[in-house]
Amino acid sequence: MRELLLPKFxxxxxxxxxxxxxxxxxxxxxxxxxxxxxxxxxxxxxLVADADGVLHRLVEAGAHCAxxxxxxxxxxxxxxxxxxxxxxxxxxxxxxxxxxxxGEDHDGGPDPVLxxxxxxxxxxxxxxTEQLRAxxxxxxxxSDVQRLIDQGLTDQGAAAVxxxxxxxxxxxxxxxLSARQRAVAxxxxxxxxxxxxxxxxxxxxxxxxxxxRGGAPYGLVELLVKAIAARHADFPLFFAxxxxxxxLTLAPAAxxxxxxxxxxxxxxxxxxxxxxxxxxxxxxxxxxxxxxxxRQNFREDAFADEAITLSLHNEPDIILAAPxxxxxxxxxxxxxxxxxxxxxxxxxxxxxxxxxxVAVTYDHRYLNGRDAVRFLTxxxxxxxxxxxxxxxxx
Numbered sequence: 001m002r003e004l005l006l007p008k009f010x011x012x013x014x015x016x017x018x019x020x021x022x023x024x025x026x027x028x029x030x031x032x033x034x035x036x037x038x039x040x041x042x043x044x045x046x047l048v049a050d051a052d053g054v055l056h057r058l059v060e061a062g063a064h065c066a067x068x069x070x071x072x073x074x075x076x077x078x079x080x081x082x083x084x085x086x087x088x089x090x091x092x093x094x095x096x097x098x099x100x101x102x103g104e105d106h107d108g109g110p111d112p113v114l115x116x117x118x119x120x121x122x123x124x125x126x127x128x129t130e131q132l133r134a135x136x137x138x139x140x141x142x143s144d145v146q147r148l149i150d151q152g153l154t155d156q157g158a159a160a161v162x163x164x165x166x167x168x169x170x171x172x173x174x175x176x177l178s179a180r181q182r183a184v185a186x187x188x189x190x191x192x193x194x195x196x197x198x199x200x201x202x203x204x205x206x207x208x209x210x211x212x213r214g215g216a217p218y219g220l221v222e223l224l225v226k227a228i229a230a231r232h233a234d235f236p237l238f239f240a241x242x243x244x245x246x247x248l249t250l251a252p253a254a255x256x257x258x259x260x261x262x263x264x265x266x267x268x269x270x271x272x273x274x275x276x277x278x279x280x281x282x283x284x285x286x287x288x289x290x291x292x293x294x295r296q297n298f299r300e301d302a303f304a305d306e307a308i309t310l311s312l313h314n315e316p317d318i319i320l321a322a323p324x325x326x327x328x329x330x331x332x333x334x335x336x337x338x339x340x341x342x343x344x345x346x347x348x349x350x351x352x353x354x355x356x357x358v359a360v361t362y363d364h365r366y367l368n369g370r371d372a373v374r375f376l377t378x379x380x381x382x383x384x385x386x387x388x389x390x391x392x393x394x
Contacts, residue, residue, distance in 0.1 A: 001080065002051055004072035006065050007300045009040050010268075015066040016040040018047075018059055025057045026081065029074070036071070040183065049074060054081050118186075121145040121193070146189040184266070191324040198369060199322045201359035202376040204383050206338060210354060212389040221258070222282045224335055224358065225310060226392040227382040229254035229275035232307075235375050237366055238331050239307040248330070248366060251307035258286065259311045260293045267293050268309060269302040279393050310335065314356075322361050331362035331372075333379075358383075 009016065016038045023035050029049045036047040049055070053074030065071050075081040118140050122132065127148055132140050135148075177185065191197075209220065232239050232254035240248040254275040257268040269289045271282050292298045309332040313321035318337045325332050336357040343353050358379060360372050382388040 001076070001084065002053065002074045003070035004035070004047075004049065004055070004074055006038070006047065006067055006069055006071050008067040008304065009038070009045050009300070010303045015064055016045070018061060018063050018065050018071060019044070020061045021057060023055055025055065026078065027055055028078075029053060029055050038065070044183070047071070054078050056081050056084070118142045118145045121149065125149050142186040142190050146193070187326065188324055190327055194327065195325050196364045197322075197325050197361050198364045198367075198372070199359065199361050200369060200372040200376060201320060201334075201357050202373075202380050203341075204356050204358050204380050206354040206356060206383070208384050208386050209389060212386050212393070216393065218279045218283050218393060220338070220356070221310075221312065221314070221335065222279050222286065223383065223389065223392060224333075224379070225256050225258065225271055225274050225282055226279055227379045227388075228308060228310060228333055229256055230382060230392060231375060231378055232275055234378065235371070237371070238360075238362075238375060240330050240366070241307075241328055242330060242363070242366060246365075251305075253305075253307070255305045255307045257303075257306035257309045258289070259309070260286075260289050262290055262293045264293055264296055267298065267303075268306065269298060270304065270306045272305065308333065314338070320357055320359065322359065325361055325363050329363075330366045331360050334359040334361070 006016070006018075019037045019039050021036045023029055023033070029035055029052070031049055031051050033049050034046045035049050035055060038045050038047055051074055053076060056073040056075060057071070058073065059065055059071045063071075073081075073084070075084065121127070121142055122145050125145075127145055131148060132145070135144055206220070209223065213223075232251070236250045237248060239251040239254060241251070243249055253273045255270050255272050256274045257270045260267045260269060267289070269285075269292070271277075271285055274282060289298075289302070292302070306329070309326065309329055311321070311323040311332050311334045313323075314335050314337050316337050317339070319339065321334050321336060323332050323334060334357075336359070338354055338356045340352045341355045342350055344350055358376060360376055362372050382392060
């Protein structure tokens with residue numbers, strides 16, 4: 001017998017909702033077969049079996065499950081499963097972790113299953129179960145609760161909205177958000193609700209970078225990753241994870257998550273120990289990340305142990321961007337597009353130079369404006385100085 005464990009799909013959540021099983025209880029499954037779909041705060045993910053076997057479910061569809069915990073068992077045979085079900089051990093196993101199974105029927109229908117963020121929002125704002133049932137959803141995310149809060153709805157108002165949606169005019173075009181975008185909406189809503197973010201940006205002269213790079217097989221993204229990682233010891237709070245009671249857990253290594261979006265959704269895989277590794281290794285990893293994003297076949301550990309995030313907004317003509325700070329992080333660094341800028345030499349002669357904008361959005365509970373400016377200035381100096389570039393790229 002093997003436990004079917006729920007892998008850690010990302011490092012911003014502690015668990016996810018098991019949306020539904022794709023195979024029957026007691027069915028034979030093969031290794032690498034998709035057996036269930038789960039929804040995290042970021043995306044709809046597939047749970048695959050790691051071995052051949054006969055599946056026995058431990059949780060019901062709609063249950064909230066913790067990462068690393070078993071959601072099913074895989075037996076070598078149906079007889080082994082039957083023997084297990086007849087044993088006292090089977091009776092001791094709960095089928096709905098943390099009490100998050102389906103609720104009992106009421107006049108308004110079954111109680112919906114709430115994600116952790118949705119439950120917290122509902123409790124903080126006095127949203128009642130009747131209002132949540134009126135949404136007509138089996139699984140309620142934080143974005144659903146936030147919508148009720150933003151609209152100031154009572155339970156009757158929520159029911160009216162649900163009824164009005166079903167009676168919408170046939171002429172009106174209605175577009176339903178994808179599961180992935182709904183997950184993004186939940187993260188964004190939670191970030192804006194809980195994180196008092198501030199923002200700072202700095203211009204970086206790329207003249208030295210272009211001269212030093214020559215034909216070297218690395219780009220500005222990789223060099224910026226190295227410059228960020230090099231500041232791990234000097235600015236440890238930028239690489240920390242917020243905890244309870246105003247505490248921060250410092251990251252042991254400069255693991256830099258980099259946004260990757262090739263049209264198949266946003267992913268934030270992590271460049272591990274970026275300060276110590278050669279820049280060529282980071283270049284190879286980033287290329288592998290882009291291929292994995294296209295194929296949507298990231299390894300489970302690709303998103304683990306992120307300490308700081310680099311958000312890429314370097315498409316042409318993007319001069320400034322202020323992304324959200326994801327829950328679990330203290331800041332996010334942004335790289336914008338390269339552009340030409342007119343400047344004046346010491347004698348007043350105008351000339352053009354290549355520049356970009358590097359910015360940081362930060363949680364003001366843990367980081368202050370002076371810290372953000374000092375951090376950006378240090379990164380700027382590394383990107384503008386030939387000796388520093390040679391050290392980072394060496």
